[in-house]
Amino acid sequence: MSPYARPKRDRALSVVLLSSAALAASLIVLILVFVFGEARGALRAEGFTAFLTDAGWHPTDGEFGLLPMAAATLATTLGALVMAAPLGIGAGLFNALIAPRPVARFHRALVEVLAGIPSVVFGLWGLVVLVPLIGGGERSGQGLLAASVVLALMILPTIALSTEAALERVPRELLQGAAALGLGPVACARRVALPAARRGVIAGLVLATGRAIGETMAVLMVAGNVVAWPAGLREPLRTLTGNIALEMGYATQEHRSVLFVAGLVLMLAVALLVVLASLFGGAPTATSHGGGASSA
Amino acid sequence: MKSERLFAGLLWTVSMGVCALLVWIVVDLAWRGIGSLSIEFLTSVPRDAGRAGGISSLLISTMWIVSTATVVALPIGLFSAVLLAEGAQQNARFARLVRGSLDMLSAVPSIVFGLFGNAFFCITLGLGYSILSGGLTLACMILPILIRTIEEALRSVPAEQKLAASALGLSRATTLTHVLLPAAAPGVAVGLVLGIGRALSETAALIFTSGYVTRTPHDLLDSGRALSVHIYDLAMNIPGGNGRAYASALVLVLMLFVLNGLVRLAAKRFTKRLAT
Amino acid sequence: MIRAENVTVAYGGQPVAENITLKLTCCRVTAIVGPSGCGKSSFLNSLNRLTDLIPTATVTGSVWLDDVDVLAPKEAPPGLRQRIGMIFQRPNPFPQSIERNIQLALREHGTRDKAKLQEVTQTSLSRVGLWDEVKDRLRSPATSLSGGQQQRLCIARALALEPEALLFDEPTSALDPIASGVIEELISELSHQRLAIAIVTHDLAQARRLADDLAVFSFEDGRGICQASGEAEALFQNPPAGAAATYLAGAR
Numbered sequence: 001m002s003p004y005a006r007p008k009r010d011r012a013l014s015v016v017l018l019s020s021a022a023l024a025a026s027l028i029v030l031i032l033v034f035v036f037g038e039a040r041g042a043l044r045a046e047g048f049t050a051f052l053t054d055a056g057w058h059p060t061d062g063e064f065g066l067l068p069m070a071a072a073t074l075a076t077t078l079g080a081l082v083m084a085a086p087l088g089i090g091a092g093l094f095n096a097l098i099a100p101r102p103v104a105r106f107h108r109a110l111v112e113v114l115a116g117i118p119s120v121v122f123g124l125w126g127l128v129v130l131v132p133l134i135g136g137g138e139r140s141g142q143g144l145l146a147a148s149v150v151l152a153l154m155i156l157p158t159i160a161l162s163t164e165a166a167l168e169r170v171p172r173e174l175l176q177g178a179a180a181l182g183l184g185p186v187a188c189a190r191r192v193a194l195p196a197a198r199r200g201v202i203a204g205l206v207l208a209t210g211r212a213i214g215e216t217m218a219v220l221m222v223a224g225n226v227v228a229w230p231a232g233l234r235e236p237l238r239t240l241t242g243n244i245a246l247e248m249g250y251a252t253q254e255h256r257s258v259l260f261v262a263g264l265v266l267m268l269a270v271a272l273l274v275v276l277a278s279l280f281g282g283a284p285t286a287t288s289h290g291g292g293a294s295s296a
Numbered sequence: 297m298k299s300e301r302l303f304a305g306l307l308w309t310v311s312m313g314v315c316a317l318l319v320w321i322v323v324d325l326a327w328r329g330i331g332s333l334s335i336e337f338l339t340s341v342p343r344d345a346g347r348a349g350g351i352s353s354l355l356i357s358t359m360w361i362v363s364t365a366t367v368v369a370l371p372i373g374l375f376s377a378v379l380l381a382e383g384a385q386q387n388a389r390f391a392r393l394v395r396g397s398l399d400m401l402s403a404v405p406s407i408v409f410g411l412f413g414n415a416f417f418c419i420t421l422g423l424g425y426s427i428l429s430g431g432l433t434l435a436c437m438i439l440p441i442l443i444r445t446i447e448e449a450l451r452s453v454p455a456e457q458k459l460a461a462s463a464l465g466l467s468r469a470t471t472l473t474h475v476l477l478p479a480a481a482p483g484v485a486v487g488l489v490l491g492i493g494r495a496l497s498e499t500a501a502l503i504f505t506s507g508y509v510t511r512t513p514h515d516l517l518d519s520g521r522a523l524s525v526h527i528y529d530l531a532m533n534i535p536g537g538n539g540r541a542y543a544s545a546l547v548l549v550l551m552l553f554v555l556n557g558l559v560r561l562a563a564k565r566f567t568k569r570l571a572t
Numbered sequence: 573m574i575r576a577e578n579v580t581v582a583y584g585g586q587p588v589a590e591n592i593t594l595k596l597t598c599c600r601v602t603a604i605v606g607p608s609g610c611g612k613s614s615f616l617n618s619l620n621r622l623t624d625l626i627p628t629a630t631v632t633g634s635v636w637l638d639d640v641d642v643l644a645p646k647e648a649p650p651g652l653r654q655r656i657g658m659i660f661q662r663p664n665p666f667p668q669s670i671e672r673n674i675q676l677a678l679r680e681h682g683t684r685d686k687a688k689l690q691e692v693t694q695t696s697l698s699r700v701g702l703w704d705e706v707k708d709r710l711r712s713p714a715t716s717l718s719g720g721q722q723q724r725l726c727i728a729r730a731l732a733l734e735p736e737a738l739l740f741d742e743p744t745s746a747l748d749p750i751a752s753g754v755i756e757e758l759i760s761e762l763s764h765q766r767l768a769i770a771i772v773t774h775d776l777a778q779a780r781r782l783a784d785d786l787a788v789f790s791f792e793d794g795r796g797i798c799q800a801s802g803e804a805e806a807l808f809q810n811p812p813a814g815a816a817a818t819y820l821a822g823a824r
Contacts, residue, residue: 020376035415270404465654
């Protein structure tokens with residue numbers, strides 16, 4: 001831009017722009033510093049291995065075994081992926097290639113609405129509607145299955161929308177060539193479009209995994225909140241995120257510090273996934289609105 | 297050919313199933329929530345731990361928290377986006393650094409934001425459980441999506457506008473305020489609304505930053521409970537609170553609905569503006 | 573009067589226009605013609621230092637505006653772009669009202685008095701023949717005008733700063749024939765109003781119609797050079813040998 005009409009103003013503007021961007025960029029560092037700072041106490045006192053080897057989670061007695069909860073996080077995430085991935089990819093495929101335009105628009109609008117529903121609302125629905133359904137009247141339905149279903153609902157839009165976006169990026173010529181060879185729309189989708197869009201789809205899956213790992217409220221409300229290794233579909237468990245939410249209110253000193261350790265673990269896990277996703281060409285801020293709203 | 301038909305049928309089933317599921321959830325929400333919904337509900341404070349009364353104080357708290365978050369995040373987000381949108385020219389490496397760190401930031405789980413907010417805003421900065429703590433924490437959370445949307449909007453301002461401004465000798469500041477921002481305004485609105493929507497939906501980050509009390513806050517340093525937190529509390533801790541939890545959830549979802557309608561409107565105006 | 577001496581424009585070290593020496597004289601239209609890609613627009617952009625916007629661009633040589641070499645200082649000298657205005661290929665009015673479009677740069681460069689602003693607005697719009705068409709809707713958005721009207725608005729916008737020279741970069745290639753005709757007439761008129769005008773054009777017939785002076789660019793070793801310059805009529809009658817002649821032959 002021309003610098004001479006108001007040199008002083010432009011210099012001031014430069015300062016403002018740079019400092020804003022620097023502030024925004026430094027937030028992640030700030031978060032890391034503070035979370036690590038609070039976690040340091042426990043890490044020093046207990047050492048790394050304690051979190052892995054302690055028999056169970058009894059913070060008042062100084063037992064800080066995080067493994068059962070980590071396993072619970074993984075189990076619910078996996079369960080969610082198993083359900084949401086085929087459904088989400090299918091929905092994305094449907095929208096991008098099979099559906100007639102008005103149907104696709106309607107469908108996409110619905111998926112975006114789904115993406116916008118806050119996690120507490122999913123949790124509420126899960127608690128009031130899903131859990132009794134799973135329990136079937138005889139027992140509490142809170143547990144792995146309920147948590148997985150609710151999580152699946154939450155990551156479904158991410159997967160569907162990023163799959164659709166990835167498919168739309170497949171160059172027209174590729175699809176035209178396939179059609180010219182006599183492939184019907186479905187065969188075209190399966191054998192040409194999907195493989196071509198593979199990277200984007202995987203990136204979407206990785207990001208969805210990150211969101212599932214970080215999800216707190218909805219899972220907390222339907223998982224049953226017993227610290228235990230995942231034992232069965234209707235057995236209650238507690239994820240790392242749920243644990244922090246439950247105990248932060250009254251945890252003191254070392255207990256609190258351990259919760260920050262759990263937070264650190266979560267951050268690292270998600271950071272790894274972000275890096276992984278970017279290797280496949282996806283970035284959390286780059287995917288469509290599926291990554292926008294609820295991840296509470 | 298038969299596998300074609302089968303697969304297509306499968307996809308149709310999947311997609312219609314997803315639609316049906318969503319409709320089920322929404323209808324269920326409306327059905328269960330509408331019973332407790334009334335003007336009185338919206339204008340009176342909760343009583344009996346929320347089993348009776350309404351959500352007025354919570355709506356006020358929510359409004360304060362979201363406003364704080366927006367007022368803080370918007371300028372920082374705007375200026376950062378401006379820098380990134382120009383990014384290609386100068387400071388390319390700095391821009392990449394900023395973008396990378398924002399990508400990381402947007403992936404941080406909300407409970408970790410809660411931890412951070414608690415440690416930094418509540419304790420280190422001494423703000424305690426307050427609207428301000430909650431709002432500032434949320435500001436951090438919505439910053440990435442604000443920046444991303446605004447940057448996109450600024451980038452799509454046609455290059456000719458910038459050329460015209462330069463050819464007339466306009467300073468960078470004037471070009472920004474009189475040419476770029478007006479052109480990108482609808483896109484900025486989209487970003488704002490998306491950010492507000494995210495802030496409204498947030499729960500985990502607020503429980504330990506803005507507080508749990510249900511009364512109306514006096515000022516920014518007073519604690520207040522957001523609507524989403526209220527839903528959580530009613531559902532999990534208050535036996536018999538389900539009805540009002542549903543009503544609150546309905547109110548929240550309706551607010552988001554309206555916001556989303558605004559997004560679509562603003563987005564349409566955005567694309568129309570570009571077309572002329 | 574603007575005098576370019578041995579101006580070379582290079583992007584990332586690759587020259588696109590090399591050693592251009594050209595003179596723009598007051599009250600004359602200089603048409604710059606030549607095949608695509610031989611640096612005509614880049615050269616034009618160097619005259620008002622719009623090339624400063626492109627980080628990889630380097631410009632060497634001198635561009636004399638009165639006694640000052642505008643290329644010499646590190647940053648463009650103040651007032652440069654008021655004295656040398658530029659109009660682009662696609663009309664690019666700001667997404668604001670017609671009035672604002674004209675007054676924005678005026679305010680920027682120091683005119684604050686409301687009466688003066690209004691006076692200049694009316695004058696510039698009259699000079700381009702738009703005043704009668706838009707005087708009742710000065711507040712309406714510039715984008716509501718037709719393509720031809722928008723381009724005239726852009727010209728008015730530059731005229732409001734009372735330039736000594738106007739640079740036109742293919743000003744009619746995005747317009748329909750009728751609108752193009754109006755712009756061409758306008759350019760002709762403006763040159764009689766004490767302005768030096770340079771116009772880059774692909775349309776040889778247009779050059780023939782408008783040009784007092786001509787500069788013919790062509791390729792040599794993959795770079796653009798100015799092969800010939802001088803009075804338009806003379807060049808069209810007796811083109812110098814070589815690429816220029818071949819190109820000008822298309823004017824018939």
